[in-house]
Amino acid sequence: MVTELFDAVPSSGGPSATSILNKIPTKRIDAKITAAAEEGIPEQGEQSGGYAPGYAHLSHLPLLPLYSEKQVGILEKHYERKMRKVQQMNANDVDRNITKGDKAMLNVVGHVSGASGMVSMKRWERRLQGASVVSGNMVVAQDKRIVFTRWTLQAAQGTPWFVDVVEHRYLNPGTSFITKGNGVLLKVGLHPGRHNGKVTLRLIEKVAKGLSTQKIWSKNWNTKICDAIMLVEDGVERPMDIVARIERPISSLESYEVIKRFKSGWVVPVLQ
Template structure:
């Protein structure tokens, strides 16, 4: 039965430790240990800014991707994780066993299929360890928050037209398999898009507007109200203003982005929805 639990090895490698190290459960324990020992990751830097054509508007503030609340949430999550670890270690059945005893009990339990009180307790610890791993994963910098400001370009001969803005926050999932925070996000991870319209004068004088994006139409948008599309599999790279008698492609005025954790991304979404006001240019 042992060959169903371990990878094939040569006769010279059949020591208790070499067998135990190849058990899937050993890798589970290693992942829990790594998560237990990890601290709060360093927050990633922000990139981007105003597009060259719109530098004359750079005095208008962009939505801040950082906040003091993020530090508090990360600290709270780390404290919660440490509390789980403390309880988990207090009931650790391996605490007073020697290395040889651990190897013997582990091999015996898997080869015989009989298990033991120690192996049962160890599985209880692994179940708690799953919460440790989950908590640690929530703090990893494996998401990408992108803030983009859009505007309808001024028609030819009307360069003095007052612009009005559409602010968009995206929460993308990064592909970090290579260990870096590239801009490629996992296709199955999806994407969350949150949009707010700041209806001012000119072409957006109406109380409501309709925008076309992500292969759908966001109809009847009111000023400063959030429109959200979740589980979208493409980034928002184009928005079109749909008027009564005209359809106009909007341009990117500014874009900033940063890698972040799930904890920070959720804080960004909440703040954008509840607190952020799209600037209105008079």
């Protein structure tokens, strides 16, 4: 498993008390890099939600999966790349590769011999490689919520039709509060006979016009949370109901894969 693979990477152990590293103002950078190198795979968030009670009779219809085996494979490949970076970084770890005697000698004669400059160069090589390790952790941090919602007309007469919506909501670090940067994607699953298969929807501050069946409409940045949708017909706005909603915390790396599946492979159910 990828967890076992990554955990097998030796810890750099952090700077020693006698290290020259402790005598420079950037020692916090090294500590952050070391901590990032030792981090394992973040625990995936639990999915919540389901069908609304008033629409339980439609619960046999599938909802977009928010997990997939492909997502696991993407995470594995990402951590394999990270492990290779960690190994390269450790090759330039001055604390690991220079003995205490060498450190003491370099501290005394470094300014004369120039050896301290060699140590500084190795340390900065480690930091450059460590920067990619830190940024690699950022794309797997559970700092978003992926939300899938199915909508239908309120008190719809006859066979219901649906609008499926995916949102990737950005969270403030370490909290569950939404920050600026929500994105919305939707697909309409209309019967072909309705308005020639095209509709107009209002999503709070956005208007999606002329939507064809199973075609993607998206606003990927700075869109308000999609907590209301109106069907616009002949200038009249008709409210829609939430049929089902599921959501979970998710990382950027996983979110891209879910969105890709929604765009290219997901078909909104069309009832006959």
